[in-house]
Amino acid sequence: MTPKNPSCGNSVKNFSNLRAITPVDRGLPVNALALSLFFLLATSAFVRAGENEPQLAAIKTHVETLASPEYGGRAGEVAAKSRTYLIEAFQKLKLEPLFNGSWYQDIPGREAGSVAGRNVGAKIIGSDPKLKDEWVIVAAHFDHVGVINGVLFPGADDNASAVAMLLETARCLQQGEKPKRSVMLIGFDLEERGLVGSRYFVEHSPVPLDRVALFVTADMIGRALGGVAKSYVFVMGTEHYPPSLGWVKKASEAEKQLDVGILGADLLLIDRSDYGPFRSRKIPFLFFSTGENPCYHRPTDVAATLDYPKAEAISRVMYRVILSAINAPAKPTWTSPAQIDVAEAKTLRDIFKLLLANRDSMKIGRTPVYLMESSFKLLDTVIERGSVTASERASLIRVAQIVMAAVF
Ligand SMILES: [Zn+2]
Known part of the structure; x- marks a missing residue:
């Protein structure tokens, strides 16, 4: 795919100008000490009342780390480093490993006995005796395209941005009120090779798939479609479980600067991310993305030009939607034919x-x-x-x- 515009850094200014999230907004004086205290509070286990939601500072730290050269564009030999990063974050939060006592789900390669990649996952068991056998899955692919002809493709937006959302969601779920349904938190591998990790997962799920209430994923939530749709995030999947449209609308009410664009998944010719295998199996899903942008699959997809206030706002909307799903009295069910809301038009x-x-x-x-x-x-x-x-x-x-x- 040939990008039309080589510059992809300008989305930062625009969204940030709409609502720059600074210590001033949070009522803190601006000086170096307060600034460090702000970042310390935001990234530590201590969370102030009413602030148990994804935080910009933590999102930025995750993206900067995962998109740094040491992580090798999260493919090849160094992919193990990104898996370790996720697992260490899960361990720090005292989550349980998802795969029968292991953090890993090995994806077999073509040759007998070989391993092509590894999904990583953690779980939180629900608190409600009736609902804890139903699962909400929150996922993001952590792989990217690596180093090509000696050039690093850092993959800050694709998909360190959504991995950061995943880790912040894990932290908030673990630190907040116990969820009623159980939750899986998964980092998928080999998405860039054709959704290989998520395809393998649905064929080898640790629980029967009819117990999955909702699959929620995000792929690229830190830039702007075409470099121009600066206020927009797109959500697909509400058409197969219409009550989730109400969850999304309610969850985004507080994010005044964010436009949530509802779209049906069939507007795309092919499934563009890990929701695909779940959609094929008629499992209710929600897919969040800010869309393809001029940095898409380019060496310019670096951490420095990501729109962090936007990524934070989207992560918060997602977190609120996830809370709705894990605590809803009724288990979401697949609605067919799809119910297209006028919001799409x-x-x-x-x-x-x-x-x-x-x-x-x-x-x-x-x-x-x-x-x-x-x-x-x-x-x-x-x-x-x-x-x-x-x-x-x-x-x-x-x-x-x-x-x-x-x-x-
Ligand atoms: Zn991606």
Whole structure:
């Protein structure tokens, strides 16, 4: 994939300007001592009342570590280092190993006896005697593409950003009120090779898959789609368990600067991350991503240019949604056919407008421009009516798939 714009650092300024999270916002005086105290508080086991939610400072530390050269782009020989990083974090939180007493799930290679990669996982057993046999899975892939022709691909956004969310979620779950359902916290390996780690997991799950209430994952939550959708995070999967749309809306109410774009997973030609194997097995899922950006799979995906306030806001929304899922009275069930909310048409209209406004800098071709411009009438009709028919949706899927393929 050829990026249209080699610069990917500007999303930092924009989202941060919308709501710069600084010690001043939290009522602390700005001086060096207070600043160090702030970071110490945010990363230590001590959590102030009402602050048991993912914290920017911890997210930044995780990303900076995992995207540093010592981690080798999290592939090859040094991939073991990133697995150890996750396991040490799990151990520090006193979590239990997920795989029959082991932190590892080995993924066999082609040759007999060889190991291609290793998923890592921890668990928290639920507190409710009835609900603890049902599981919510929170996952992020920790692998990336490594070093290619001597050039490091650090993978700060892809996917150190979501690993940081995973570790902060683990910390908050462990330090907060005991969850009613049980929770698996998984770092998937070999996602970049074609969702190999998550595919292997669904075939060798430590619990029967019908006991999985919800699968939640994120892949890239620290930049902006096309480098332009700076306020947006996209969520797929609510269409297969409509009550989860209410959870997402409620969870994002407090994040005024964040636009949560609801989309159906079938707008993409192929499953782009680890939700794929769960979606294929009709397990309710939610997938969060800020989307493909000019740093995607490039050596420029470095920790210094990530939008940390945005990653923190998304991690908090995800954490609140996860809390809703682990404590909900009813177990989520797969809804089919998918129930498409009108929110999807609003997301498409907003994104098409953004892309068209940036068509020159993004070098968007004539066909996608024409398709986007001619879809506004239909989108307006759908939004005004508050519902979408099957044939209208089919044509929106066609437009979205062609635009995605042509622009990104
Ligand atoms: Zn990824």
